[in-house]
Amino acid sequence: MLANYGYKDGSGEYFIAIDTDKCNGCGACVKACPADVFEITADPFDPLAEKQVAVIKEDHRKKIKYSCALCKPTGERPPLPCTAACEPQAIAHSW
Numbered sequence: 001m002l003a004n005y006g007y008k009d010g011s012g013e014y015f016i017a018i019d020t021d022k023c024n025g026c027g028a029c030v031k032a033c034p035a036d037v038f039e040i041t042a043d044p045f046d047p048l049a050e051k052q053v054a055v056i057k058e059d060h061r062k063k064i065k066y067s068c069a070l071c072k073p074t075g076e077r078p079p080l081p082c083t084a085a086c087e088p089q090a091i092a093h094s095w
């Protein structure tokens, strides 16, 4: 399932989607992210699956645009540490 974390405001939509079918809970995104936005936990959308997946920490969900500003300076977006580290390509950003 596609788990979306973030918000939209007058300036745009700021969501990070984690595909919990692709995520294997490896933790590479946790290590790669300079803003410490990820954590590995039981799948919140399928608690019976006994599977560990990455989620966006609660305190970052309402400010994710600002949490990610380090990796997304204005203009062209460079490769992101989180998506580069995720071998199964489970992470997608809406902006």
Ligand code: SF4
Binding pocket: 018, 022, 023, 024, 025, 026, 027, 028, 029, 030, 053, 054, 085, 086, 087, 088, 089, 090, 091
């Ligand atoms: S790097 Fe990708 S597969 Fe590994 S925990 Fe993070 S989202 Fe899941």
Ligand code: SF4
Binding pocket: 032, 033, 034, 035, 036, 037, 067, 068, 069, 070, 071, 072, 080, 081, 082, 083
């Ligand atoms: S863009 Fe940067 S700060 Fe945002 S989740 Fe990815 S690695 Fe972390």
